[in-house]
Amino acid sequence: MPKIPRISLPLRAGALLAVLALPAAAPGPAQAQHDPREAVSVVSGTAAFPLAIAAAERFSLKSDQAMPVVERLGGARAFQAFCAGQGPRFADAAVTERRMTRAELGACQRKNIAVSETAIGHQAVALGQLPGRAPAGLSLRQIFLALARQVPLEGRLIDNPYRLWSDIDFALPVAPIEIYGPPPGSPLRDAFVELVMQPAAAALPELRGWTAEQRAALAGALRADGVFVELGEDEAETAEQLTRHPGALGIFSFNFLDRQGARLDALAVEGISPRAAAIADGRYPPARPLYVYAKPGQAKDTPGLDGFLAEIRGAAASGPGGYLTLRGLVPLPAGQGGGTAGRVPSGN
Template sequence: MNFKIKATLAGAAAALAFASAPATAETRDYISIVGSSTVYPFATTVAERFGRGSKNPTPKIESTGSGGGMKLFCAGVGTQHPDITNASRRMKKSEFVQCQENGVKDITEVVIGYDGIVFANSAKGKHMDVTLRDLFLALAKEVPDPKGGEKLVANPYKTWKEVNPALPNTKIEVLGPPPTSGTRDAFNELAIEGGCKTFPWLKAIKSEDKSKYKAICRSIREDGAYVEAGENDNLIVQKLEKNPEAFGVFGFSFLDQNRGKVQGANVGGVAPTFDSIAAGDYPVSRSLYFYVKKAHVGVVPGIKGYVKEFSSEKAWGPEGYLAEKGMIPLGDDLRKDMMAQARSLKSMTGEEDLH
């Protein structure tokens, strides 16, 4: 659904808001960045390159999760608030409204690349080939009654074999991100809802009652089978090494950087690879973003330079240093458009397809 809001009172209001911020806001000489744990390693790499190659201090980056980053970013104007937030999903309608209400009027949205969400386990464990339906049945809060009929019951499944006889007879134990994470949002939408929609009677609920549909198709079970492991994807990788029967949910780049330690399950018969994600064949793929607070540009030094570095071919191009880190580059045309959008600091209009 298109979300149509006209963002107004941009330049003068932003300057006034900045001028009225506390005096301490004038003292910060480094870029402050918050947000997604998935985007964090890419942003950190850009920040380090930018710090070495310019006269500006290296930007300070905090991994707060996409939702936590949006909350901090939208809290207001002034350098007690961050300049940029990273996200592993698009800004939500409610977040855009929150930004507007708090005086954060002019925001630039930049799509930086793609990422796959992997369902992985220890390289010492059994390699899995799961479907979206398997993931839904294993992890949803409520599932269709195994006895049959169009009825939902609290998730009764304890082992993977109960979900699908072709899967191992091992306990369902999945370590994943918390609700504040963009990875969690995307996993719920792409994997859990993706599996939910394979039941025609559940899919039909969407046209009748969207809220009810989302509550069914995007809710994760809370009985211990899914364990919230915080915003630290590296910690999930470490825990998987110690428990070969557990699975983890995290971004492709962490799989790519830890090959030999963990392995990604095939989803719908497709392995999570650089090529399968770039081609759109891997079913659990999403776009990655950062958002710039334009009111801080020219006040906090170096923001334009950082954005220029991030949007350079040497960074996000097919042969760039971010691809080496596991980020999947945009196609040539979209990358060219995003470079122009980033460097011109084009403002969001509120007419984007926000949900």
């Protein structure tokens, strides 16, 4: 999984990323507004959106305060909106599937915005099948070639011709490729494309001359010839299909597959089985950390901000057994806490 550039200093949960000791700027239109805003404003990445919504709903029910307004923008646009300014007109928090880059942090710094950062857990996707079936593991390249609507072959892009696993690699079984998964626009489908298909496309030598946008478009278009079957968003339906089609694979969130126990086997990806420890330390490729960013200075204008942050960071939400785990969040390991005592991973 591609490494995300990290900000230089190790940070703890809620640690301030940037506080600039600059003279106060003349108040603009946003700064001139001092009336408290009724609802917390949150911007979100695509895959993190269901988590942000769930925490917002729970916070509103428990506190009897206005439901936070959560806007689904995607990672880059969420950070742009978050760092657009300070004050009641601008977002109070961001829930994202990646860490803020140096350039994005710089946009906040230039506006004298102090930012706090908390890692609340991870997101991971996995392929599952009935016990005792083959293949037991696949590479990212093999998954891409099995699922992409078009693939590079002999210097050109063609409709996917692969029908058997052995067509992709002689080491794989001589068996039909049959995969069930979520529909376009669902959080699980978005996560699968971003964590499996896009990294695989980026690593293909045949696509080295392509732009990131071109590779992303290719990776996001899955087969429509019957080899891949789109189901609904209910992962239990996918699991049910596997019992009816014993040789098939299913696309699942890690949490759902883990709860199946011995009913389903998880495939290794790049030789690494999906396990909580491998997800936490970054060894399992189709996984990524999830972060919550906030502007502590906006708490005075948005009274519910501290309460919302306590909710989404709290053990009842992001700890083991928390309600966000039912929506795909993999809790931080013991010792890193849930959200309340978690530490932003060092490195990068």
